[in-house]
Amino acid sequence: MIQITFGSASEKRGATPRAASRGASKAGRITDLDALDKIGNASINFSTVPQSGRSSLADIARLAGVSLATASRAMSNAYGVAPSTRARVLRIAEELDYVVSPEASRLARGAVGRVALVVPHVDRWFFGAVVSGLEAELSDAGMDVLLYHVGDADDRRDFFHRLPARRKVDAVVVVAFGVAEAEQRRLERMGVLIVAAGGQNAVYPSVHIDDGEAGRQAMDHLLFLGHRRIGMIAAVDPDEADRTGTTGRADAYFAALRDAGLPVDAGLAVTIDWSGVAAADAMATLLSRRHPPTAVYCHSDELALGAVRTIRRAGLRVPEDISVIGIDDHPLAELTDLTTVAQPARDQGVRTAHLLLALLRGQPTGRHVVVPTRLVIRRSTAPPTPAREG
Amino acid sequence: MIQITFGSASEKRGATPRAASRGASKAGRITDLDALDKIGNASINFSTVPQSGRSSLADIARLAGVSLATASRAMSNAYGVAPSTRARVLRIAEELDYVVSPEASRLARGAVGRVALVVPHVDRWFFGAVVSGLEAELSDAGMDVLLYHVGDADDRRDFFHRLPARRKVDAVVVVAFGVAEAEQRRLERMGVLIVAAGGQNAVYPSVHIDDGEAGRQAMDHLLFLGHRRIGMIAAVDPDEADRTGTTGRADAYFAALRDAGLPVDAGLAVTIDWSGVAAADAMATLLSRRHPPTAVYCHSDELALGAVRTIRRAGLRVPEDISVIGIDDHPLAELTDLTTVAQPARDQGVRTAHLLLALLRGQPTGRHVVVPTRLVIRRSTAPPTPAREG
């Protein structure tokens, strides 16, 4: 027979039941779900649908003819209960569609099994991808994922003031943003594990790319192609001014120029916030120089696309007249033939989750994971045209 | 009357404490946080950081010289407590950095104050934007937001099998995807409110655009420009075959053609999944026709960008040789000068949250909200070139 149970308790019980259900569901999804529906109740009418979890452990215990304690053990502990008893309890629970009350369970146990994700922009690709990776691994580990979106400075201030996740989670993941010192202290008052995903953050365990290296790969590619007058469209998060930010991408620009023995033209580096349209404007600025660059290094693909738009509108071609390179390997970079330095986004989320879980379990682990980036050459970069080099 | 409130008690505490802290924060964010940190403890050393919530309501009550009940009331109820008493309790709580235990509170209260977001792709712009809107409104309302990512068919099956959110939430929001009938039955067993965001879903209260109308706007624009041979790159979610899907965008294509008295060339409509690279391939297919279209209507901006890439690689120009239109108004559509039918993404999330909250409070409300779309003309569409009309 199909032997499935749901809810938090069942999640800890080991693989047996789920394996069984998978085995029994070869027939396909729909059929499978239908079969499940038939367990315990045939009627599907909405008003008749038994609301899961309307019964308590006590009910189960009574029906199974065991004590509350035994029922509890049967539901959660791997041993300490006779196999036959356990089976009986589980069956009853199944029939009643019983689910343990997470509130009660957690209250009694003390643990919470939840983690908070603090994200500045869920709607930007990179953040979404990181969150996606985090969610997958964390929920696989049986944890619930709470989402906190701190878009603007107000959200942010409010979050750190109120710490709404306080006492609700075992850990918090700050996704790709720097945390100011004062904010750090607030965070620490939560008394929970803190890790950073996708942002260089020395104070917390973290996984991130090496921004300096990524920038260097972009710049070196441009230099290798023969460009000597390279512009930069740099971005900073307006809220990050005083934080442990990632200036690595900007530093790389100057370092690469210096190492190549090239002069730095202050007029060729413009700093904006992370906005494509701002980048478009910035590109216009660069084109207004007496000697515009033959190539532009942008801190992200989105910025790069903004630059490309302006270049095209000016009647120039990419890459024949001006080369453009970004960082990220945004999905649309492939569609827009943009050369870029790829960073694994989802993977950073996945790894952060692993780091987090290891830390939570007290397993030994490194505090920082650096994931590699790599140059992806497409059609937005090429050697400079002699005519324009002058 | 129904008198429901959500969130942990401390969140409802009224404006007094927060107002006070805000009042003291005129000096700026950092200083402000510093000030907060100083309340109750001066030492910041990590090992000395008082873990918030290590004290219980009982402690507060004792220190404030009141009973547990009064302390509880002071923390959560708006009235029934003498202002002076309440102030005292609140102050003590503040000093001890006390936070109510959500588990205990919810266990005793019965309510949960949480909602689950079920999302197929957090890393795609539209979904991220909807989630962003949902999160903002829901957390403003004091609700916690649980995220469930059901990427592929396996995730999906697993979610509906296990219903991991069972008993953990007051409501679930399915973000932009159809729910098969069998899945509906599973969902309903959760016995909670279900609403749909950003997807046409007749069975649940929902907010969405009119896909047929959106498609019609795109097609009509193309027709108005004079195009007679229009291709379509249609997309369907591979997992959505048997669900209450949105075929509206595809239907609009045929309806528009019919209304314009134009013949339908089966070879000009190709259906793929929601992938830009697949769209690029599809465009190649269209270009391989004996009479390629002079304009292409794509079900999303991402698909449109894929089409544009192929067109350009073929040495043709957009829009001179072939016009391309999408749907969404993805942020990058602006940067890539793509003409499109804009749909409000974040706003759909916001409105869904409002709908959800109203429903939860038992307030009267319509079951379905349709948000408008509008044509955004950029530079990827133009009248057909006579030479190519042949």
Added chain:
DNA sequence: CTGTTAGCGCATTCAT
């Protein structure tokens, strides 16, 4: 307005 008293549903000692 405030204090007393029961639970909320479950996980754990202890016993047996």
Added chain:
DNA sequence: ATGAATGCGCTAACAG
């Protein structure tokens, strides 16, 4: 292996 008894921290009657 199982049962009885406590307690997790808080809220909601119910008195006073």
